[in-house]
Amino acid sequence: AQTVTQSQPEMSVQEAETVTLSCTYDTSESDYYLFWYKQPPSRQMILVIRQEAYKQQNATENRFSVNFQKAAKSFSLKISDSQLGDAAMYFCASSNSGGSNYKLTFGKGTLLTVNP
Amino acid sequence: NAGVTQTPKFQVLKTGQSMTLQCAQDMNHEYMSWYRQDPGMGLRLIHYSVGAGITDQGEVPNGYNVSRSTTEDFPLRLLSAAPSQTSVYFCASSRGLVFGNEQFFGPGTRLTVL
Numbered sequence: 001a002q003t004v005t006q007s008q009p010e011m012s013v014q015e016a017e018t019v020t021l022s023c024t025y026d027t028s029e030s031d032y033y034l035f036w037y038k039q040p041p042s043r044q045m046i047l048v049i050r051q052e053a054y055k056q057q058n059a060t061e062n063r064f065s066v067n068f069q070k071a072a073k074s075f076s077l078k079i080s081d082s083q084l085g086d087a088a089m090y091f092c093a094s095s096n097s098g099g100s101n102y103k104l105t106f107g108k109g110t111l112l113t114v115n116p
Numbered sequence: 117n118a119g120v121t122q123t124p125k126f127q128v129l130k131t132g133q134s135m136t137l138q139c140a141q142d143m144n145h146e147y148m149s150w151y152r153q154d155p156g157m158g159l160r161l162i163h164y165s166v167g168a169g170i171t172d173q174g175e176v177p178n179g180y181n182v183s184r185s186t187t188e189d190f191p192l193r194l195l196s197a198a199p200s201q202t203s204v205y206f207c208a209s210s211r212g213l214v215f216g217n218e219q220f221f222g223p224g225t226r227l228t229v230l
Contacts, residue, residue, distance in 0.1 A: 009156075033216045043224045044223055045208075047219070052216065095215045095216070102147075102213055103174060107158055109158055
């Protein structure tokens with residue numbers, strides 16, 4: 001079974017600063033994907049970034065990047081130049097190629113506050 | 117494209133009532149699913165479908181039924197609502213199975229069962 005753990009229920013950052021959200025996971029599968037989804041106050045879930053386990057290079061999407069440490073089973077999200085619109089709940093999630101490839105397994109979320 | 121739409125946005129039920137949450141997508145996605153979101157729990161899978169006529173259970177299926185008669189629609193039925201079903205419900209769809217594919221989520225339905 002897959003598990004995803006987000007150890008920071010809440011984080012805050014000053015506008016224009018950098019913040020890192022932590023995520024660890026556990027899986028017995030050899031191939032899997034990891035995701036970060038953002039849920040702003042509107043409730044809409046939005047994909048921020050994804051990483052395939054076989055790819056060594058860390059994924060980057062504009063101001064968002066990940067630090068993927070496969071051996072440590074760690075998948076942190078770095079947000080650079082934080083903006084007020086980044087304030088949201090962030091969920092780390094995983095999916096795998098094996099028997100449970102029909103679902104995402106989510107962490108409990110980290111609520112990010114951006115201070116002006 | 118409207119993407120994934122859900123109706124209603126809000127609903128209040130009394131214990132024992134039944135209702136159907138509607139979900140539709142216009143992206144011709146094979147895979148659709150229902151999640152529930154509870155405070156401090158993340159999202160948990162209720163039911164999913166890999167195509168018209170094919171459905172299966174997720175992690176928390178008890179008290180819910182689904183059917184998929186068309187590619188576009190995937191309604192979720194609560195047979196006899198209970199207070200434990202108070203939650204926010206999300207429908208999602210993707211081009212194929214979840215592995216590697218972006219899930220497109222609807223705006224959610226906030227359900228309160230009194």
